[in-house]
Amino acid sequence: MSHNRSYPWNPGWGEPTDPGRPGPDPRAGVPLDMVEMTSVEKAVSVLDSFRGELASLGVTEVAEANGLPKSTTYRLLSHLVASGMLERDGLKYRPSWQIFELAQSSILGRMDGPPALALPLMTELYVETRGVIHFGVRRGNEVMIAQKIYGLDSVAIPTRIGARLPITTTALGKALLAEQIRKEGRRAVPATPFPRLTRNSKVAPQLLVDQLARTSAMGYTVDLEETILGVSCVGAPVMRGQRPVGALSVSVRSHSFDEAKLSKRVVRYARLLSDMLVSAEEEEDDDAPPNP
Template sequence: MATPYLDPGPAAREAGPDQQTAVDKALTLLKSLAEHDREIGVSELARRTGLTKSTTFRLLGILQRNDVIERVGSDYRLGPRLSDIGAKVYGPTSLVLRERLLPHLADLYELTHETVHLAVLHDTDIMYVNKIHGHRPARCPSQIGARLPAYCTAVGKALLAFDHDAAEAAIAAGLPARTDHTLSDPGRFRAELRRIRQDGIAFDRQEATPGLVCVAVPIMGPAGRPVAALSVAGSQRRFDPMRFAPALRRVAYEASRAVQRG
């Protein structure tokens, strides 16, 4: 199936392709790379963004020299510098949590050997502040520094369940279905958050990405409110989220103690 043309955004649409600045075009390329979890070639990027191949190749070279993207053979993907920038967007708190909780994320990985995440809540989105890829990687949209709507992710629901204002803001903004499994009905979504508050564990049952399932628990801070969430993710075809719930609870408990000690 052909990938649809990538909408570059309202400002670029108003300007038209001939009036877009080099910055507009470079950002369009970055958005296209960010929407896919695999490397993409020049021809495909040019087709997706509506840019010429020569312009695409020239801008990719500039972005590569600045470590914003990296080349893998003849294809391209987002680079480490962009992840570092993304992780700093929301201030030092996320960076402190990332460093302090890295040993616990590593513990979770050693216990599961699956893809594990650390995420924080920002408004009604979650931001991934750390990630370790598992031995059997699954198709997963998460990247360090990237944001996703909280309502359709396990880490997001684990955090929204304990933040009434953020949960209501997410519901008020709408719960558009990203997949056939997304909880887009406000009543069902509120019931899910009530269950999470009771059980202390959240699930993503292919709600953000088809074929991907995830289990998450919050990390509680000194005030009894969650400061972040840990998750384990895998392919729906082989991954049983309940299998990893005990390990996730143990690691989150130790992580919460570390945060509360300061």
């Protein structure tokens, strides 16, 4: 029920939709204090208010976002501060370092998981391209940024770890979608309206399918100023066996975009990461105790 925007650099895009998230709540629009909710549910909803581009919020902002009285909101915020989940910032509240630690544990997970293994390869890819390097995982009809590497000479892209972007406009998302289409056919194309983030965004399903068919057979996908004007991107899927577990991408200024050169590098590093995941899985199997 909080007002989180997953596409943080332009609030004018409005609220994203994600059929992969829980469906419509029959209680939607009803103030939380008017429905039967546990204190834990209310606290989680209050905590969820801090997602998005507004990191610090006041009591009134949180109360309005959740349909709660200020007194109830203040009590819940106080409990979250006492538990270490939030901290005071003058008259406002913000997520604590404890939240950051939990997020890092969730994103990185095991040290042999995709985001952790991707980091050194992303560094190598940055050194070769000087672009913005992302590793993302699919969440419904969006892709979530799990790792990001960039430098002072990279194009400015206001993404952040944890942000969600449309699967139909980004090279990361299209790399994952192309794998699903390859296995399931046209029915894998999202049925919901495609977001138009720029004038180049593919909002017609057939245009997107045609674009994916052109490049995905060579192991990569492109974002040609479909998410941010002036920025173009190449992405490739990261596989664990036959299953896509994420995608790797490099974004550069459109005037210096060399699809042939960048695609070779992204595909190479995505395949290296895929091989590393298989090796890590095999090592884990070797270390497992024998069945009695």
